[in-house]
Amino acid sequence: MCTSLEDGGLSYLKINNESYKATICMKCKVKSPQVVIRVNDAFCRECFLMYCTHKFRSAFGKSKIIRDGEKVLVAFSGGQASTAMLHLVKEGKSVRAQKKLRFVPGLIYVDEGAVLGHSNEDRQRIIDRISELFMDSGYEHHIIKLEQVFSEEFSDATLLSPNNAEVKTSQERLQQLFDSVQTITAKEQFLRTLRQQLISQVAKSQGYSKVIIGDTSSRLSVALLSSMAQGKGAHIAYDTSLIDDRYDQLLLIRPMREFTSKEVTMYNRFYGLNPLVVPTFTTKATSGASIDKLTETFVSGLQAEFPSTVSTIMRTGDKLSNGKVSMPDADGNTTSPCMLCLAPLDISVAESSALGSVRYTNQLAASRKSDSPTSSADNISASLERSCDLNSYDSSCCYSCQRLLEDMPQPKFLPGAVFSREQSRLAMKSYIEENLLS
Ligand SMILES: [Zn+2]
Ligand SMILES: [Zn+2]
Structure with missing residues (x-):
């Protein structure tokens, strides 16, 4: 990055142009390349897909956290990353897989339409499409509404046929709560917190001890910078590392962490997968609408010119997260976690801080x-x-x-x-x- 700046970007452009001249795949050295992942890394379709599968599996291999036959809940939002993640899981379980994934997957989708201002018809349309997709997979699946976060417990009965009157009043309560939140930044943070809590509650009640979520490196590098800006520096390890262990008896795992958003998009395109486009709080908003959106614009702008931006942020974040500790209070006791986000409290600090x-x-x-x-x-x-x-x-x-x-x-x-x-x-x-x- 520095050299590029010193010579006005000339050396970067030169390498970049050379990479486009690559005429054969750098892996098999036979076929013509179809995707350039990084400078000098041009892959043909087959080698690229193999590279993705390998990367996905190595996340599980490295951590050795999932045991054979264990129930793992796949958090599916319908977006690019989780669409690719679900496909990778299915491929890993199929007979075609060289080495099969040995866990038992289950699927979960959280409908956030109530707070995102979607009409009832739009919500139903999305839910219908997701349930069709889930049925096709043949795995155990759960489609829940965010308003069910007010439910006291999650039995099989309430998940399958939620009490409609109860859901309606909870929907009003949830909308009221979100309407009262004054900034989009806070709404986004609150939605994330509630969604994760709901997923973890359902996972525990249904006997899952692991949840996998489709956060890519592009998404996580934005989350990392945005978290710092929002005073969450102490919790970076929980929000961005491979394993988030803040929830009691449940691990959140991010196996897509080494994928960039470009790789995920190419993966979906090669397999002809169509991710859902679900409008969020900032879909049509200007770049300054929230801290997340502003950070995203900043990082993606930088990434377009300097392709190592995301990996640099991630590597720096990994160094910061190595110091993940439970924080003792002033008397040296380990305190209970934050009642909202469940991360350790970071507020026992000196007056001079x-x-x-x-x-x-x-x-x-x-x-x-x-x-x-x-x-x-x-x-x-x-x-x-x-x-x-x-x-x-x-x-x-x-x-x-x-x-x-x-x-x-x-x-x-x-x-x-x-x-x-x-x-x-x-x-x-x-x-x-x-x-x-x-
Ligand atoms: Zn190849
Ligand atoms: Zn908190």
């Missing part, structure tokens, strides 16, 4: 507000009530989730599962204080 200064600024601002003669009594009581609301989460949420709740005027509408976790934590704490410390 950046977080300390943010807290101090907030306190100062709050005291100024209540001193100001122009503010009415109503205003003061409203802002006090609000700060009490937020203060109650201060000790149970990580820094980034605290920021998220600040953007959400009605956190009391959060799903019960979140609060029951918090309540059991508090009960445990008071039990220990009463019985063991005395």
Whole structure:
């Protein structure tokens, strides 16, 4: 990258042009190349597909985390990456596979239409298409609505035929909750958190101990930079590494982590697969609509000119994630996780830290507000009530989730599962204080 900048990009262009002149596949050295993955790496169709299969399997081989016959839930969103991932799983289970995948796959799709503003017809159309796809696969499958995050438990019966009246009220509750979130950045973060919680709840209730998700390196490099910008630096390892172990008795695995979005698109094109296009919060928005969208525009712009951008970000992220530890509090005890995202709390820091200064600024601002003669009594009581609301989460949420709740005027509408976790934590704490410390 540096040389390219020093000579105004000339050397980069030269290599790039030479690679296009490649007349044979660099792997088999026989066929003519059909895809250029990196500079000097031109593959024919067959070698490219073999390279993808190998890369996918090596993610499992390297980690040796999935045992033979274990149930693994494939999180399917219908997008490019998960379409390729599902196809790779199917190919790995087929008789054609040289070395078969030995786990037992199950599929899950979460319908987020209620918060993304899709009409009921659009939601049904997507669900019909997904269920057709799932039926074809012949694997156990679950299609659930995001509003089911309010369900207290997931039995087979509630998953197969959810109580419609209950779903309707939960849908309103969910929409109300999302409408109250003030920024698109916070909405995206909140949606991710809820989706992951729902998937992990269903996985546990259905006897899965592993979930695989289709995050590509392109997606993860954006997530990495965006997480840092949103104050989630301490949780990068959970959000971007091959294995996310924050959920009790459940591992989230990212086997597509070594794939770029270009490779995934080429894979789907070669196999004639048609991913779904599901509009999201920022589909038609400008590049500055959210931190995620802005970061994505930045990274993809850079990647177009400097093809090693994504891998450089990922390698740097890996170095940062090596220090993944559970964070002890001031007394040296390991604290319970954040009640919202379940990552370890990162808020026991010295007063002189950046977080300390943010807290101090907030306190100062709050005291100024209540001193100001122009503010009415109503205003003061409203802002006090609000700060009490937020203060109650201060000790149970990580820094980034605290920021998220600040953007959400009605956190009391959060799903019960979140609060029951918090309540059991508090009960445990008071039990220990009463019985063991005395
Ligand atoms: Zn070849
Ligand atoms: Zn959190």
